[in-house]
Amino acid sequence: MAKKSLQRYLAKIKKDYNVVLTEENYKNIILEELESPPSLLDYFRDYMEKNKAKITLEWGCLMFLFIKADEEKYAPGIEKYYRLLETYTPNWFTEVGLAELQLRYYGNVLKARDGFLKGLELKPDDAHCHYNLGFV
Amino acid sequence: MRRRTTSRDEESVNLGLFDFWLPTKESVEKVVLIQIECNLNVPSPELNDRTPYEDIVITKSASNYFNAFPIIKKAPTFKYYHQMLPLSEKEFVYKAVYSKTGGILNIFHPKIRESMDSELKKQFSQHEDEKEAIRIWKDTPSELWSNLPSKFVWAGGGKIEGELLLDFLQYLTRKVRRKEFDTPGDSMITALRNLREWQFISNEICSGMAPVDAIVEERKEIYKRKSAFLQEMLIETDFV
Structure with missing residues (x-):
């Protein structure tokens, strides 16, 4: 399969x-x-x-x-492949990619925030996540 | 981003003489709730210089308030007053914060639930004494509320924040006039960006202060007044 x-x-x-x-x-x-x-x-x-x-x-x-x-x-592709990648160890790129989607496509501020926080856990001191967290 | 279907479209709200643009239905409702929260904290001669909040706590009823301001009963927003008032015992426990709007600074945030509050979870896990955990939590600036501590979210805004709200809505509406958005996220980001810009621009409504500072200052004062009032009334609350 x-x-x-x-x-x-x-x-x-x-x-x-x-x-x-x-x-x-x-x-x-x-x-x-x-x-x-x-x-x-x-x-x-x-x-x-x-x-x-x-x-x-x-x-x-x-x-x-x-x-x-x-x-x-x-957007549908980002969501689909994010879900399929969930069986692997999370990585910064997909977490932040999905957070960007939540913010810029859906306007879902809190889901985006959670994604950027996960991004920071995976890549501490990441400027991109800090910027977006300050913004939301 | 390529757009799929969406259920959350842009909205306009009419508050008196003006039509305002807002990015979502949720934020339209929030504007109404913020106005109510602010109104409840403004003392008035009609209520013997008490705030509606104080009068409602003392009388355990909103009747005095509605009778003093009969226009409220006729307003289309009356159903929201009706939902919020009179205040119940729940108003004084820490969970009350999740029924508050967080004011202008959080106007575009969805409703916050206790399960999202990682700071509260952290404090509960670090302190056996629940009261101690809540005491620390209420004073800690929260990411969920644009850095406002929970006690200031619970306290609510006042006269200045109410006026600033209308100022911001005018500012935002001017900025987005005739703009087209591809996605709900696009309109939300535009709204958020304008909010974060506006909150730091010196504003005459608050004597030249930046709205963000004026909002925090006013909430501080409201918190002090509320705390003193509840202590005087011998009402126990998690927030004092």
């Missing part, structure tokens, strides 16, 4: 973005997709190292699709 969904994610990524994710390249591709800032790349290198026993190619696919949905500001 899980394999079936992995095949589906891989096919979607290939079809929609012309990218082939494999066991060997998915970590690098995620880092490439995140692009910058350097502190975010450092954060993800560290995250992937600490969770190497838990993260899989499926995680790579879901992260890739989350990043794309976030780039495209596609």
Whole structure:
């Protein structure tokens, strides 16, 4: 069953973005997709190292699709891939991505606040979260 | 963001002579409740210089207040007065804070529930004595209430905050005139951004103070007056 969904994610990524994710390249591709800032790349290198026993190619696919949905500001995609990623250790990018969605799409101030607080737990001293918490 | 369906659309509210723009139905209702909270803390000669709040606590009824200001009964907002008054015993326990609006600074925040209050949870977990936990909690600035401590949320606003509310609504309405929004979040952020901007701009209504400072100052005074009054009445409350 899980394999079936992995095949589906891989096919979607290939079809929609012309990218082939494999066991060997998915970590690098995620880092490439995140692009910058350097502190975010450092954060993800560290995250992937600490969770190497838990993260899989499926995680790579879901992260890739989350990043794309976030780039495209596609609300249903952000929510869908966030939910699917919940089985993995939380990370700053998805928590803050969902918080941004709560604030900027739904205008749900308190849900956004909770997301930015989670973001701060995962990446203390993060300026982006502090700014948004001050705002809401 | 690409828009899906939404159930929370922008709203306008008519308060007397003006039409105001607000981002959600919830915030329209909040404006009415903030006005009521502020009105309850303004002393008036019609009530022997007591505030409506004090009169209602003393008489255990809102009749004096409604008779002194018959216009309230005819106003479309009367149902909200009716829901809030007379004040019950619940008004004096810590949970009362979750029935308050938090005033202008929290005008765009949804209703706060006890389960969201992590500061209260923290204090309860750190102190065996519940009263001690509440004593610390009520004085601690809360993120849930734009940094107001719970005791000032419970106390409510007064005359100045009531006037500032109308000033802010005019300010916001001017700023968003003819603006189009793609999503509820877009209109909410615009409203919040304007609130955070307005609250720091020196304002004649409060003698040149920034509204945020004037609101806190006034709530401090209202809290002092309320505390003294309840002590005089020998009414026990978690907030004093």
